[in-house]
Amino acid sequence: MFIEIPSELEAALTDHPLPPWTLDGSFLAESTMEEYQARLAASPKFEETASALRHALTGDAGGYAVLRLGNLARALGTGDRFRRLATAFAAEVAVPFSPFPRWPLWKDIGVKADKDPGRSSGIGYNAFHMDLVNATRPPDCTTLLCVRPDPLGGGASILSDAHAAVARLPERSRALLTETAYHYGTFFDLHGVGEEYRPFPVLDGSGPGEGFVRFTAKMLERSPLGRSHADAARELAEELVRGQVSFTLQSGDYLIVDQRRASCTAGRRSTAVRRPSPSTAGGCSSSCSCAPAPAPTRAA
Numbered sequence: 001m002f003i004e005i006p007s008e009l010e011a012a013l014t015d016h017p018l019p020p021w022t023l024d025g026s027f028l029a030e031s032t033m034e035e036y037q038a039r040l041a042a043s044p045k046f047e048e049t050a051s052a053l054r055h056a057l058t059g060d061a062g063g064y065a066v067l068r069l070g071n072l073a074r075a076l077g078t079g080d081r082f083r084r085l086a087t088a089f090a091a092e093v094a095v096p097f098s099p100f101p102r103w104p105l106w107k108d109i110g111v112k113a114d115k116d117p118g119r120s121s122g123i124g125y126n127a128f129h130m131d132l133v134n135a136t137r138p139p140d141c142t143t144l145l146c147v148r149p150d151p152l153g154g155g156a157s158i159l160s161d162a163h164a165a166v167a168r169l170p171e172r173s174r175a176l177l178t179e180t181a182y183h184y185g186t187f188f189d190l191h192g193v194g195e196e197y198r199p200f201p202v203l204d205g206s207g208p209g210e211g212f213v214r215f216t217a218k219m220l221e222r223s224p225l226g227r228s229h230a231d232a233a234r235e236l237a238e239e240l241v242r243g244q245v246s247f248t249l250q251s252g253d254y255l256i257v258d259q260r261r262a263s264c265t266a267g268r269r270s271t272a273v274r275r276p277s278p279s280t281a282g283g284c285s286s287s288c289s290c291a292p293a294p295a296p297t298r299a300a
Contacts, residue, residue, distance in 0.1 A: 001056035002066045006045035013043060014075045018084040023105065026191045027097040027291065028087065036088035050092045057093055057141070057258040064159055064257045066249070073252030078147045086145050086254050093256070094141050094290030099132060099193045106145070107287050127217035128160060128240045130259055131289070134185050136194030138212065140260045141290035146249035156248045157255060162213035165239035166203065169232075176232035177202040184219035192291060202233065212260055215240075256290075 018036055022029040040046050056065035067089055069082075076082045083106050090096045098105050132138040149155070166174060180201050187196035197214075204211045217237045220230060249255060 001052075001061055001064070002068060003049065003052050003056065004068050005049060005071070008044040009046055009049060010071050010075075012046075013040075013072060013085055016043070017081050018088055020080070021084060021087060021105065026099065026101060026105075027095055028091060028105065033091045033095070036084075036091055040088050040092070050089075053089065053256070054093055057256065062159075062245075063161060064255065066247070067254040067256070068252070069254050070250055070252030073147075078251070082252075083145070086143075089254065090141070090143055090256065090290055096290050097139075097192050099135075099139065099190050099289055101189060101191045108147075109144075109287055128158070128237065128244075129216035129218060130162075130212065130214060132190070132193050133214050133216045134183065134187055134197050134200060135190065136197045138193055138214075138259060139289035139291060140258065142257050142259060142287065143290065144249070144255045144287050146251055146253045146255075149248065149250050153248070156246045158244045158246045159257065160240040160244040162215060162236075162240065163209045165236055165243055166213060167208065168239050168242075169235055173232040173235050174203065176229055177236065178205055179229065181226060181229045182214070182219060182223070182233065184216050184223050202236065 016039065018039060019032075021032045021036075024030065040050075053065050053067065055061050057063060067086075069086065072085060073082055076085075087096050087105070096105060098107065100107065130138065131142045144157070166177070169177075178201050180199050182202055183199045187198070200214050202214050204214070215233070215236060217240075219225065220233055220237065225233065
């Protein structure tokens with residue numbers, strides 16, 4: 001769901017800057033959240049915008065939202081002042097935090113033509129995946145803030161409703177996906193996401209449409225899986241592609257994906273490049289994760 005920002009709210013947010021945030025460990029401090037929420041609540045047309053955001057992140061509405069903050073990005077630039085606004089919007093639905101202690105709250109994601117094409121900073125197809133799939137407590141939401149789109153028009157975002165994809169699978173495949181037989185990636189130097197989960201089930205046994213769908217298409221190529229379990233995961237990958245939606249973020253667009261309620265898995269199509277030069281290779285974005293709200297035990 002794309003959410004346009006009313007002009008009255010844009011004017012208010014432009015004229016009244018938010019103060020710098022404070023972190024409590026890796027989490028946005030409760031005092032900062034309260035101040036941001038109070039300031040935004042006093043702005044015209046904010047509550048209806050926040051209500052639309054909360055609705056978009058429910059399963060019935062697709063589980064993702066794109067806040068169209070482009071006018072604010074043009075007015076304020078895409079530096080700290082603009083990122084405070086994005087953080088404040090995220091704080092309406094969850095507790096922003098960085099799972100990577102070595103990085104700030106917002107992690108810049110540039111484009112490097114010499115990187116693994118399937119990585120976040122690569123220029124190739126980034127297959128469907130859930131962020132931190134191998135953590136016992138992965139972020140409930142993951143977000144991307146588009147700072148600069150690919151000047152050659154590539155790098156479209158792709159999303160798919162994982163629960164809907166699971167529902168289309170035969171019973172035998174769903175049963176295999178509930179078995180603790182999958183693994184992917186390494187786990188080190190992380191904060192606020194629990195312990196390493198290895199091996200893990202793709203489906204955790206929750207009711208239909210509930211819980212995480214722990215899936216990353218990369219494990220089909222990079223993790224040794226039993227044949228039947230790999231086949232079941234491959235069927236899920238095919239259903240995700242079948243149900244995908246695609247769009248290209250513009251400067252200032254803020255994508256928020258709910259990884260639990262709708263379990264949308266995300267990916268990226270190839271970035272268009274003319275030559276392997278940072279000046280022409282793709283766009284640039286920043287990412288921020290979110291824990292549940294309220295979540296006093298995780299935000300302490």
